[in-house]
Amino acid sequence: MTTNPLIDPPSWPLAEFCPPHEFVKHWESRYKEVGHKPEAVLQHVAEQASQWGADKELEACCAEVSWNGNKALSVELRYARRPQPPRSLKEQAIEDWDRLVVGELCTDETCIRRALEQLND
Numbered sequence: 001m002t003t004n005p006l007i008d009p010p011s012w013p014l015a016e017f018c019p020p021h022e023f024v025k026h027w028e029s030r031y032k033e034v035g036h037k038p039e040a041v042l043q044h045v046a047e048q049a050s051q052w053g054a055d056k057e058l059e060a061c062c063a064e065v066s067w068n069g070n071k072a073l074s075v076e077l078r079y080a081r082r083p084q085p086p087r088s089l090k091e092q093a094i095e096d097w098d099r100l101v102v103g104e105l106c107t108d109e110t111c112i113r114r115a116l117e118q119l120n121d
Helices: 013-017 021-033 038-065 071-081 089-101 111-117
Strands: none
């Protein structure tokens, strides 16, 4: 019996970073419906599976670095690995507040102040 590495993930620990069979079939069928060539379908499934595995790995890494309640390190890791569009002043202030709560330094000392100044009295 021949196995397909995209559909039949390995059974060793790497399997937890391989998408479930149902996901692969879903990605494949969605792309085939549009009428893409088999090579394009395979490329799409590979990209989706890679992203899915990378997301699982990132979640595992964030859980590992926050084992002692250090949420700020987990947040920094997530932003470093998955760059986001510019954050609002409110989001930046909340992150800086979280850093202060756990005894870490803020990335921008004026961020919380600027966010508070924008609030109506």
